[in-house]
Amino acid sequence: MEQAWVLAGLAFVWGLAVGSFLNVVIHRVPEGESIVRPRSRCPGCRTPIAAWDNIPLLSYLWLRGRCRQCGVAIPARYPLLELATGLLFAGLALRTGLHPLLPVWMAFTAALVAAAAIDFDHQFVPDGISLGGLVLALVVVPLAKLAGGVPYGPALLESLAGAGLGGGLLWIVGFGHARVSAALGRTFPHWPGEDEPLPTPGSLDYWTWFPGLGFGDVKLMALIGACLGPLGVFFTIAVAALIGLVWGGVAAVFRGAADLPFGFGPSIALAALAAL
Structure with a gap:
């Protein structure tokens, strides 16, 4: 049972990272933009987001949902989608195991x-x-x-x-x-x-x-x-x-x-x- 929860925890962290990437896909693909370049930017001031400000879920909480540079509010749907993806991955890991x-x-x-x-x-x-x-x-x-x-x-x-x-x-x-x-x-x-x-x-x-x-x-x-x-x-x-x-x-x-x-x-x- 302990191993199952360890696997679920790892899956949750991986899901957070995948969810962060999905936010890029959801925003850029409909606009015909590349999902690789340029780097993620603030929707307000367009400043590239530093790596330490782009940690899934944690950066949003640490910055209280605002851009470090201009203070514009970051939509809550971004961390919510990351959280949802993490929870879904954790649930899959608990259900499926190492399959x-x-x-x-x-x-x-x-x-x-x-x-x-x-x-x-x-x-x-x-x-x-x-x-x-x-x-x-x-x-x-x-x-x-x-x-x-x-x-x-x-x-x-x-x-x-x-x-x-x-x-x-x-x-x-x-x-x-x-x-x-x-x-x-x-x-x-x-x-x-x-x-x-x-x-x-x-x-x-x-x-x-x-x-x-x-x-x-x-x-x-x-x-x-x-x-x-x-x-x-x-x-x-x-x-x-x-x-x-x-x-x-x-x-x-x-x-x-x-x-x-x-x-x-x-x-x-x-x-x-x-x-x-």
């Missing part, structure tokens, strides 16, 4: 966190996360399961079936919605692209389709299926639909329906994390 799948699940979790945050902010899921993650998952997940004692063939088939089922089910939902829209005389010329505007809770499309479902979500669901398999797909879609509907209803009541675009990606990511 070959542990680093795979950590990478999968990081991808879900980044996808959810970007979709929440910008209403799209970058292909680099969804499609790039899908390709890696189809290679790495079966190999990790093989290292854990599962035959490679069945493990690969499970990932392929999960990817096809996950992406296919959401594609069918979108295709069915287009057919229904046409039958009702409503215009629906094509599927929303990776970065196109999504339905809002006050629109008819919102209540006759999954909340904010776009084609980026189809690709994200394929990634989830490749990692979790067919059973994980069914669980994720069911829970994600429930989360999306509840969130959409609450948002429509308390924040104004017309001004709140909502991506389905955060719901999918939360449901997939629950499935882990």
